Amino acid sequence: MRKILVTGGAGFIGSAVVRQFISETPHSVVNVDKLTYSGNLESLKSVSKDPRYYFEHVDICDGEALQRVFETHKPDCVMHLAAESHVDRSISGPSEFIRTNIVGTYTLLEASRNYWVSLAPEKKQSFRFHHISTDEVYGSLGNEGFFTEETPYSPNSPYSASKASSDHLVRAWHHTYGLPVVTTNCSNNYGPYHFPEKLIPLMILNAMKGRPLPVYGKGENIRDWLYVEDHARALRLVLDRGKIGESYNIGGGNEKTNLEVVHTVCSILDELLPSDSPHASLITFVKDRPGHDYRYAIDASKIENELGWIPLETFESGIRKTVEWYISNAEWVDHVTSGEYRNWIENHYEKGIS
Numbered sequence: 106m107r108k109i110l111v112t113g114g115a116g117f118i119g120s121a122v123v124r125q126f127i128s129e130t131p132h133s134v135v136n137v138d139k140l141t142y143s144g145n146l147e148s149l150k151s152v153s154k155d156p157r158y159y160f161e162h163v164d165i166c167d168g169e170a171l172q173r174v175f176e177t178h179k180p181d182c183v184m185h186l187a188a189e190s191h192v193d194r195s196i197s198g199p200s201e202f203i204r205t206n207i208v209g210t211y212t213l214l215e216a217s218r219n220y221w222v223s224l225a226p227e228k229k230q231s232f233r234f235h236h237i238s239t240d241e242v243y244g245s246l247g248n249e250g251f252f253t254e255e256t257p258y259s260p261n262s263p264y265s266a267s268k269a270s271s272d273h274l275v276r277a278w279h280h281t282y283g284l285p286v287v288t289t290n291c292s293n294n295y296g297p298y299h300f301p302e303k304l305i306p307l308m309i310l311n312a313m314k315g316r317p318l319p320v321y322g323k324g325e326n327i328r329d330w331l332y333v334e335d336h337a338r339a340l341r342l343v344l345d346r347g348k349i350g351e352s353y354n355i356g357g358g359n360e361k362t363n364l365e366v367v368h369t370v371c372s373i374l375d376e377l378l379p380s381d382s383p384h385a386s387l388i389t390f391v392k393d394r395p396g397h398d399y400r401y402a403i404d405a406s407k408i409e410n411e412l413g414w415i416p417l418e419t420f421e422s423g424i425r426k427t428v429e430w431y432i433s434n435a436e437w438v439d440h441v442t443s444g445e446y447r448n449w450i451e452n453h454y455e456k457g458i459s
């Protein structure tokens with residue numbers, strides 16, 4: 106039985122990790138989260154009453170608060186997911202990305218190191234700092250090839266540059282101080298509890314309400330979609346069995362153009378919630394994102410061969426589950442789409458829709 110400190114556990118991926126730990130393992134979880142616009146404790150309703158679940162409302166940039174959390178809970182390892190995660194927001198306002206993703210990761214690394222050096226030898230040896238990052242640090246691919254763990258870093262957006270910085274800090278804390286770290290870089294996740302500013306939940310909810318479906322440029326950009334529960338399983342495996350100092354790419358093997366994704370969402374909705382005209386008639390091509398990366402695609406053979414992980418969900422099965430989840434969870438959606446979120450969406454698309 107271990108106690109795992111998860112940062113960003115109220116977010117999309119973090120909440121899936123926390124739910125899996127509590128419902129599928131004997132471990133305890135300390136969720137350290139600032140509850141920004143994208144953090145929502147309602148995503149943890151199913152596990153929050155469990156005596157193995159603890160919540161700490163803390164900003165990872167606050168070193169003193171982190172020190173108190175480490176002293177109070179004495180975790181066996183850290184999984185670091187807290188971040189600002191949306192590329193479009195990083196373009197219109199990069200400063201929170203620099204603060205949380207870079208300064209926050211640095212502050213968490215220092216708090217972890219101070220705690221780790223104080224541990225007894227056995228606990229010190231089994232301690233892990235697992236950093237959760239993105240394939241966007243590798244930049245953009247053309248039509249051929251895949252990102253491997255050896256692909257040089259070439260981040261293009263303020264978001265990916267801030268995540269690349271955090272990856273480098275984690276690497277340096279291992280090489281310089283010996284902190285036992287592992288890093289994972291994953292492709293685009295989708296699934297339940299996804300904040301509706303990202304492509305898939307935005308399209309599902311807009312289509313359900315008969316609103317325009319804003320597709321950037323010609324919708325030809327390609328992403329490699331990974332079902333969030335498959336990702337959470339991979340993260341638990343890497344925490345248990347990943348080699349110290351190494352990184353692992355995690356991808357779903359589901360490359361799709363954005364237009365294919367939106368058409369798939371629309372045809373599932375045509376079936377589940379038929380309306381007068383096909384949902385695809387709502388597709389609206391809008392101004393492209395500045396510096397829009399063309400294609401991301403992961404070579405996941407390292408995690409598959411070394412740790413035996415494979416995704417269980419196909420895109421077809423995962424996207425159907427996701428659409429069904431949003432149809433059945435109107436209350437969660439209502440609560441996350443707060444005033445702050447509505448302002449962002451209105452300002453973002455006001456000028457964008459052509």
Ligand code: NAD
Binds near residue numbers: 291
């Ligand atoms: P999310 O935006 O849904 O959740 C982020 C969480 O971090 C929220 O609960 C938020 O409240 C918390 N947080 C933000 N700033 C904080 C701070 N200063 N202190 C404490 N908590 C703070 O993000 P997500 O999609 O769940 O992503 C989780 C991690 O996975 C991130 O590190 C992200 O970069 C990475 N990632 C995400 C994807 C994806 O497709 N969603 C893909 C690759 C990598």
Ligand code: TYD
Binds near residue numbers: 302304322328
């Ligand atoms: P997103 O979900 O923001 O993830 P990321 O930018 O991290 O890959 O976007 C996924 C793709 O969908 C990306 O190519 C941008 C595109 N997109 C749209 O076409 N319209 C939208 O409204 C959004 C949010 C994204």
